[in-house]
Amino acid sequence: MSELLTPELDAKVANTIAVLQQAAAENSDTGLVFANSLGAEDVVITDLISKHTPQIGMFVLDTGRLPEETLKLLTDVQALYGNLKVQVFYPEAADVEEYVQSNGVNAFYESQAMRKGCCFVRKIKPLKRALANRQAWITGLRREQSVTRDEIGFKEFDEGNGIDKFNPLADWTEADIWAYIRAHKVPYNALHDQHYPSIGCAPCTRAVAEGEDVRAGRWWWENPETRECGLHSGAPANKDEAKPVNVMDFLPK
Ligand code: SF4
Structure with a gap:
């Protein structure tokens, strides 16, 4: 048992390592990948993968609208964990050009x-490229994060992407995450110290007030039950990858 963690959290860490090992055992090195958002949960998984299952590769989606603090953390993670395989995926330039020219830079x-x-x-489109030809992926989702995530399992079938999905932190609490980060001196996003518990793109993330839900600062102008970007809600892929995206093609009619 770690001297810095409680027995309960130590047991969760052991289970998380077991889930990562199970994922690695059930899939080839190229068939399995960790989707690293660089959030507090995902720096914990990054640390555990580096220490216990470094054969698991990972990717980061750089949307082009990430906060400077997130980009700095990406650089820090790559420098600190030299044994990790980190790929960065970007949106297609033609897709961004069409969306912005048709709708405006902040139409969201x-x-x-x-x-x-x-x-x-x-x-979503960069995620589809990152998951192409994979058999399974790993995420940092936790049950207590939102009403849309309160029933997730450690392993489930991701119908939207047609592959297995491992959520090794499913039963961790927010306090567990921070206890691990502090105990193991894991690098984390500086925005967390400025009341940003959940961090996405800069224009769609704001600080939360004392007592607010941890995801209250994400797309705060929308209903809580719709606050998912589609990465974890089985959003449909645009089947015609060669055709530039017209936003009206996939928006709800
Ligand atoms: S979070 Fe905001 S800026 Fe980022 S992709 Fe979604 S709508 Fe666009």
């Missing part, structure tokens, strides 16, 4: 449909 504030359109171009 205008409606949920426009917001989902931006997330599709900057996150």
Whole structure:
């Protein structure tokens, strides 16, 4: 048992390592990948992968709208964990050009449909490329994060992407995450110290007030039950990858 963690958290750490090892055992090195958002949960998984299952590769989605603090953390993680395989995926330039020229650079504030359109171009399509030909992926989702995540399992089938999905931190609490980060001196996003518990793109993330839900600062202008970007909600892929995205093609009619 770690001298810095409680027995309960130590047991969760052991289970998380076991889930990572199970994922690695069930899949080839190229068939399995960790989707690293660089959030507090994901720096914990990064640390555990580096120490216990470094054969697991990972990717980061750089949407082009990430905060400077997130980009600095990416540089720090790559420098600190030399044994990790980190790939960075970007949106297609033609998709971004079409969305911005058709709708405006900050159209996501205008409606949920426009917001989902931006997330599709900057996150979902790059995710589809990152997950192409994979058998399984790993995420840092936790049950207590939101009403849309309260039933996730350690392993489940991701119907939207047609592959297995491992959530090794499913039963961790926010306090567990920070206890691990402090105990192991894991690098984390500086915005967390400025009341940003959940961090996404800069224009769609704000600080939260004392007592607010941890995801209250994400797409704060929308209903809580719709606050997902589609990365974890089985959003449909644009089947015609060669065709530039027209936002109206995939927005709800
Ligand atoms: S979080 Fe905001 S800026 Fe980022 S992809 Fe979604 S709508 Fe666009």
